[in-house]
Amino acid sequence: MNTLGNFFWLIFGGLLFCITIVGIPLGLQHFKMILPALLPFGKKIQ
Template identity: 40%
Template sequence: MRLLLNLIWLVFSGFWMFIAYLLIGVLWCITIIGIPFGIASFRIGRYALWPFGREVVERRDAGVGSAIGNVVWFVLSGIWLAIGHAVTGALLCLTIIGIPLGVGSFKMIPVSLLPLGRRIVSSDELRPAR
């Protein structure tokens, strides 16, 4: 089921959001100060390309630097990516088949707003921990 959802997601939403994350990551990497933000954008872009079967978890070792970085990210990039996920999710929810994909898009809004201090792990990796 994950494979089918990921393939449908790739066609209707994943590829376009991946391109958005890729472009934003490249823009961030133009400056040395922006490289951590660019890397975060590339990481989340890969997640946006193939999301089902993976989850976002909070890193407990993230400190004040991540919080400050998230504020900068939110203002310059996060809000625009979140709007992209919200619009895509709303459009996907217009059809019954698209509802699970729309919900998946809405689940990506928090990580698109505040990506630093988060990591993306396989759902199978989390299962034993629960």
């Protein structure tokens, strides 16, 4: 259940931030950090 909640937070968390004008930069950064958050430790991002 926690994994499912984390997956929904990754997708809808950024959308919730993007609703307000002040939150748009935060939402965009949230979407940029999805891939590093899902990769296991020790893997390189190219």
